[in-house]
Amino acid sequence: xxxxxxxxxxxxxxxxxxxxxxxxxxxxxxxxxxxxxxxxxxxxxxxxxxxxxxxxxxxxxxxxxxxxxxxxxxxxxxxxxxxxxxxxxxxxxxxxxxxxxxxxxxxxxxxxxxxxxxxxxxxxxxxxxxxxxxxxxxxxxxxxxxxxxxxxxxxxxxxxxxxxxxxxxxxxxxxxxxxxxxxxxxxxxxxxxxxxxxxxxxxxxxxxxxxxxxxxxxxxxxxxxxxxxxxxxxxxxxx
Numbered sequence: 001x002x003x004x005x006x007x008x009x010x011x012x013x014x015x016x017x018x019x020x021x022x023x024x025x026x027x028x029x030x031x032x033x034x035x036x037x038x039x040x041x042x043x044x045x046x047x048x049x050x051x052x053x054x055x056x057x058x059x060x061x062x063x064x065x066x067x068x069x070x071x072x073x074x075x076x077x078x079x080x081x082x083x084x085x086x087x088x089x090x091x092x093x094x095x096x097x098x099x100x101x102x103x104x105x106x107x108x109x110x111x112x113x114x115x116x117x118x119x120x121x122x123x124x125x126x127x128x129x130x131x132x133x134x135x136x137x138x139x140x141x142x143x144x145x146x147x148x149x150x151x152x153x154x155x156x157x158x159x160x161x162x163x164x165x166x167x168x169x170x171x172x173x174x175x176x177x178x179x180x181x182x183x184x185x186x187x188x189x190x191x192x193x194x195x196x197x198x199x200x201x202x203x204x205x206x207x208x209x210x211x212x213x214x215x216x217x218x219x220x221x222x223x224x225x226x227x228x229x230x231x232x233x234x235x236x237x238x239x
Contacts, residue, residue, distance in 0.1 A: 001027050001185035002048065007057030009043055009209075017043040019209035020057075027153070030176055032196035033189040036237055037076045041056040041189045042082055044206070045158050048187075049079045062153055075103065078152040080160045082209040092127035092134075092142055096149065103150035110149065117145040120171045144172060144221035155179060157188035161195060173199055193229050207237050223234050 002025035018040045025031045028227040031117045035041050046052040048059060052069050058064040062076035087095045093114075100110040119122040121141040131139060141161040148155070150198055155176065176186045176199065196203055197217055205213040213220060213236065217229060224232045 001025055001061050002187055003105045004044075004060075005058040005060075005062040006049075007044075007047065007054045007059060008033075009040075009047060009052065010055055013170070016209050018047070018054075021206070021209070021211050022057075023204055023211065025187050027185055028180055028198055029182045029201045030186040030188075032069055032200040032203040033187060034191075034193070034196060034203055034233070035189075037235075038208075039206045040209040041206060042158060043209075044154055044186075045079075047187065049077055052076055075150075076152055076154050078147040078155045080140075080143055080147045080155075080157045082158040082162075084136065084143045084163070086131075086143070088132035090132060091130055092123070095142065096127070096130060096146055099146040099149055105150050111151050113151075114145065117148065121134065121168050122146065135163075137165055137168070138166055146204055150176070152203055153184045155184070155186045155188070157186070159189055159191070161190065163191065193233060197229055203234060205233070212236055 004021055006022055007018060008016065008020050008144050010016050021044070029222050033041050033044070040205050041057065043052060045235070046068070047054045047209060048061065049202070050073060053067070061073040061195070064073040066073045087098070090098070098115050105113070118127060121144070123138060123141050126134060126138055131142065134142070144160065160172060164172065176188070180186050200217065202214065202216055220232060221229060224235070
């Protein structure tokens with residue numbers, strides 16, 4: 001459902017934020033995207049969503065070329081950005097209605113999904129207030145609801161657990177599992193190796209724009225017996 005073919009992104013003609021990377025994410029998979037700060041994770045995700053254009057290479061989402069068919073590709077995506085501080089002057093309901101209109105979600109389905117997600121994330125009472133009055137965690141929750149409202153086959157989540165309380169983080173992880181079990185793709189970045197270990201079918205480790213590892217955590221751990229995943233990760237990324 002996601003395919004990168006020899007993708008490169010260079011900033012200011014000198015900084016290779018992403019350097020000739022290739023990988024796939026299939027339907028039914030949860031794939032974790034892991035790396036130190038400044039490794040190219042967010043740039044990769046922004047290219048995947050069409051926010052940033054790749055300089056070289058091909059990106060396919062749900063069968064659509066992001067460069068040649070950007071609207072169809074974006075209709076297939078639910079994207080949670082690394083910052084939830086957007087549309088702060090809108091009320092929660094106004095923001096979700098705006099997103100519903102953009103993705104042509106019928107009114108009855110829209111209301112049903114908003115109600116279901118708001119109850120799961122304990123956000124129902126806040127929807128009538130402006131987003132600027134929300135805490136960071138509440139803003140993160142409403143961005144999750146907005147991203148998932150049109151039931152997209154491909155979820156792209158940039159540090160989605162940041163700011164969520166334990167219950168909401170649990171609910172989101174369960175939703176990610178359910179989404180993958182239904183044959184969809186989940187691609188998310190995280191700094192929390194424990195989350196990746198419990199949730200992911202595969203992990204992709206990136207550093208300075210280069211992919212260092214793409215495979216299961218079991219295979220990664222088998223390369224260094226009797227060492228913790230954290231120690232293996234640190235050794236791999238500090239070489």
